[in-house]
Amino acid sequence: MLLKTKGIPSEINAPIVGRVTFGSDTKGEVLIANENIPMHLQHYKVILSSNQKVSLFDKPSVYSIPDVSHLCEGDIVVVNTDGVISTLYRINSPHNFLLFTERCNSNCLMCSQPPRDKDDTDYLYNIHTQTIPLIPKDCMELGITGGEPTLSGDKFFKLLAQIQTQLPDTEVHCLTNGRSFAWPNMADKLGDMSFKRLMLGIPIYSDYHAQHDYIVQAKGAFDQTVQGLYNLARRNVRIELRIVLHKQTLPRLLKLAKFIYKNLPFAEHVAFMGLEHQGYTPYNLDKLWIDPIEYGKELTEAMTYLSDFGMTTSLYNSQLCTTPREIWQFSKKSISDWKNIFHEECNQCSMKNDCGGFFASSVFKHSKGIKAFS
Incomplete structure (x- = not known):
């Protein structure tokens, strides 16, 4: 989907x-007019x-735009000085998010949006302060992402x-x-x-x-993350733990x-997440890729262990045909609509409506176990 x-x-x-x-x-505030441009433009x-x-x-104005078919009445956009029109909020989608910064203090092997070393916080802060009042009050859920959002400093809290x-x-x-919350003042401020209504999704x-530390490519990150989790828990901040499934995380x-x-x-929720073939992942594929049909046993053991002890668990970014039936109950439709696809063989599958499907990047790499249920 074009954004x-x-x-x-x-x-x-x-x-x-x-x-x-x-x-x-x-x-x-943004008029799309290809014909019959009104005289009164105030x-x-x-x-x-x-x-x-x-x-x-x-x-x-911006003219000679090749395509605006992805925009709907009520969508929120930013029109930049170079003529780039970026969608900030889609009125008909439940998958909206605000990017606070592209900077990050980690450099994860499988990062789907590799960090950029540029000071973008002022630009994005100014954009978001204008965007937030325009978002419909009945918006059910809003995501915040980065980079690492807390690197925005005071702007993060504002x-x-x-x-x-x-x-x-x-x-x-x-x-x-979660590393910034190793400093008690950050956790206390939050x-x-x-x-x-705020939940932090923190990977471990x-x-x-x-x-x-090897996976996130940052020495001392584990200790900072765990300390941050404790500081946040002490202040009753809601926490979700996230685990991306790949060759480095599966053995333990x-x-x-x-x-x-x-x-x-x-932790209020623990999410196990399938790998996205995007960003750094293609460059580190030898260190990361393992076919989901090969780790069913390990995944089932880990998820049922937590569930049996009363912890809420979910499986994201997975397909039912590559997932053991014992943990189908945990599988969620989690992939954002703008990058969620199904492959040709899925069209004949009786379980398609219940399946999470694929990232669009899966056209380059996906499980050999994909099959249609009859």
Whole structure:
């Protein structure tokens, strides 16, 4: 699914954030008008058009846009000075997120969005402070991601506070490596917010510190993450633990499950996650890839161990045909709609509607065990 497009900009001197309209809603700030451009343009911040340049009374505009079919009435976009139009919020999707920064203090072997060493916090902060008030109040769930969102510093907490105020009924799920919360003041600041609808999704990849540090490519990361988890638990911050399944995490998977139950029982949810063939993964495939049909036993043992002891567990990014039936009950449809696909053989499968499907990147690598149920 297209989330970004580009045209030729005119009179755009700073990024413009607004809701898309095709002319039926004058509350929209971004007008898409390919024909019959209205004479009265005072309602709109910027005009988008697939046409070649036309006179728009010196109104900010982007023209010669190849495709806007992915945009719907009410979507929120940012129109940048270079003519790039990025979708920030999709009105008809349950899978919306805010990218706080692309910077990160880890460099995970399987990172699907490798970090970029650039100071983007001011730009993204300014974009999000304009976006959050435009998000519908009935938004069910909103994700926060990075990079590592906490590297935004005070802006991290300011944006959380804005979300808490503007979207009081929205469940917020923030992906973070948790290392920043090893410093008590960070955990205390978050705890003081009493943000009950916020959950932090924090990865832990091994019970053995050196193995976790190798996977995230950061010395001391395990100790920081575990200390951060304890600091957050002390302040009653909701926590989800995340485990990506690959060649490095599988040998100690049951030991990790036991470590979690014995040392991190306060975790509200434990998610086991299939590998995404994106970002760094293709470059580290020899260190990471193991066919899901080959680790069914280890996965079943780890998940049933935690479940038997009363911990809520889920399996993300998996296909039913590669998953042991004993743990089908844990399988969730978790892949964001804009990158969720099914392969040709799935079209004949009787279980397709219950299956999580694939990442779009699976066209390059997927299990040899894919098959249709009759």
